[in-house]
Amino acid sequence: RGRWAAAGPGRAGADAVSAPAQGGGSAVIDMENMDDTSGSSFEDMGEMHQRMKEEEEEEAEGEAGAGEEEDGEFLGMKGLRGQLGRQVADQMWQVGKRQASRAFSLYANIDILRPYFDVEPVQVRARLLESMIPVKMINFPQKIAGELYGPLMLVFTLVAILLHGMKTSDTIIREGTLMGTAIGTCFGYWLGVSSFMYFLAYLCNAQITMVQMLSLLGYGLFGHCITLFVTYNIHFHSLFYIFWLVVGGLSTLRMVAVLVSRTVGHTQRLILCGTLAALHMLFLLYLHFAYHKVVEGILDTLEGPNMPPFQRVARDIPVVSNAVLNTTAKAIALTL
Amino acid sequence: FPGLADVSISQDIPVEGEITVPVGSHSPDEDYSTLDEPVKDTIMRDLKAVGKKFVHVMYPKKSSALLRDWDLWGPLVLCVSLALMLQGGSADSKDDGGPQFAEVFVIIWFGAVVITLNSKLLGGTISFFQSLCVLGYCVLPLTVAMLVCRLVLLAGAGTVSFIIRLIVVGAMFGWSTLASTAFLADSQPPNRKALVVYPIFLFYFVISWMILTFTPQ
Numbered sequence: 041r042g043r044w045a046a047a048g049p050g051r052a053g054a055d056a057v058s059a060p061a062q063g064g065g066s067a068v069i070d071m072e073n074m075d076d077t078s079g080s081s082f083e084d085m086g087e088m089h090q091r092m093k094e095e096e097e098e099e100a101e102g103e104a105g106a107g108e109e110e111d112g113e114f115l116g117m118k119g120l121r122g123q124l125g126r127q128v129a130d131q132m133w134q135v136g137k138r139q140a141s142r143a144f145s146l147y148a149n150i151d152i153l154r155p156y157f158d159v160e161p162v163q164v165r166a167r168l169l170e171s172m173i174p175v176k177m178i179n180f181p182q183k184i185a186g187e188l189y190g191p192l193m194l195v196f197t198l199v200a201i202l203l204h205g206m207k208t209s210d211t212i213i214r215e216g217t218l219m220g221t222a223i224g225t226c227f228g229y230w231l232g233v234s235s236f237m238y239f240l241a242y243l244c245n246a247q248i249t250m251v252q253m254l255s256l257l258g259y260g261l262f263g264h265c266i267t268l269f270v271t272y273n274i275h276f277h278s279l280f281y282i283f284w285l286v287v288g289g290l291s292t293l294r295m296v297a298v299l300v301s302r303t304v305g306h307t308q309r310l311i312l313c314g315t316l317a318a319l320h321m322l323f324l325l326y327l328h329f330a331y332h333k334v335v336e337g338i339l340d341t342l343e344g345p346n347m348p349p350f351q352r353v354a355r356d357i358p359v360v361s362n363a364v365l366n367t368t369a370k371a372i373a374l375t376l
Numbered sequence: 377f378p379g380l381a382d383v384s385i386s387q388d389i390p391v392e393g394e395i396t397v398p399v400g401s402h403s404p405d406e407d408y409s410t411l412d413e414p415v416k417d418t419i420m421r422d423l424k425a426v427g428k429k430f431v432h433v434m435y436p437k438k439s440s441a442l443l444r445d446w447d448l449w450g451p452l453v454l455c456v457s458l459a460l461m462l463q464g465g466s467a468d469s470k471d472d473g474g475p476q477f478a479e480v481f482v483i484i485w486f487g488a489v490v491i492t493l494n495s496k497l498l499g500g501t502i503s504f505f506q507s508l509c510v511l512g513y514c515v516l517p518l519t520v521a522m523l524v525c526r527l528v529l530l531a532g533a534g535t536v537s538f539i540i541r542l543i544v545v546g547a548m549f550g551w552s553t554l555a556s557t558a559f560l561a562d563s564q565p566p567n568r569k570a571l572v573v574y575p576i577f578l579f580y581f582v583i584s585w586m587i588l589t590f591t592p593q
Contacts, residue, residue, distance in 0.1 A: 150497065158499075160571075189497075200578060219482075
């Protein structure tokens, strides 16, 4: 269709030289030669529209007189207006067709995800509880349900809990918004770490698909949600560490056991499980300390292209490392 | 049709009758052509439709009026007023610690879209815009709660006012969730209602939390 639109005005100019009937005939032949892959009535309407406009154009040119037909470009006022009108109509039809096909493909994409949301509430509840119970049998590949409803809801719950934590700790975001940071952190972790682990699993010959990995990691966030929900409200460091070890540890053990059951070879198992355990536990640690209630002031920052989205200092980082960070940042900024 | 070729009538059967078209109600054309009516009529009709939907939200019965003629005027008005009232409420005036207009707007519309997609993926029979319409209209109790909170905060910001605000926001949050559940859960298969209700609960919870933690400068 794009070819037709681009060639339209040129062809009309060329037709002005020859007789109108011949121009009409060539236009019809051209339209029939185009490969029309879809048989929808929308296409037919467009073709009829084009044909009508072309005939109008030919009539207008015929009335303009023979004298103006010497110059192919200049069609006279009537011809010019008809040409512009035809081009505008053509453009509008193109845009409409593009929008319709885009809308259709969007709807089709939703149906691709439909099987992953086919769950019952009891199943979701069972899987939530199971995510905290490590399996004992690691010699037999454990079944992972490829479901996306539970993980998605858990990610959104984590976003809500994070928002609450950020608000109660008076986090000040310089570049960005609270909501954006919370959503970015949670979704970034879920999607990014899942993709990374899937890539590692591919390297280590583990039998797991991308959807299963997303599901496994998503359900592992249940422990994070519980821990953060409790410790954002009750601020005791020792309580957090206990929760971190027990709750975080249980969910990590569950994920690790499932992965081990699906991998062969000691080295591969070690790589996969070590990475997953480290990332999972460190994420919980990060979420707690990054949005912890601040007592001391904010870290001094330098304006520069590498400025992080928010600047905080947690209470537990000793003064020495703080000073080291400061001097390092200053040195980098000076060299840039 | 050879039998119909001869349509002559024999002479001894009188053919008589009345050929008048009964002029009763308006012809269908006049009913649907609203281009020629005065602007006031159009606006009043739309306002009445919006007002009727507000009433449906405040007294959630199982009626299909909200679903049948969906419109997004009400949600837009509610969203804009809520975002305006929530603007600039932060302890630190230098930085944006509180939700800004754009943030509230995006949260409400993005959240509504996500819930709608979720309910469609779970096998819901409701259409995209109908669901958006219901979720937007059910923000009305929370907007009322925001108004009340602002008035209470004018009086002072102590523990008592916090308790009052907590009770009011909590009640309105429950009302919103119940109202939207009454409309949306019917379109789901019966054993999956909880799966649809939870995101709605979370969505209104986030909005209520934004209202509750609002402190004017």
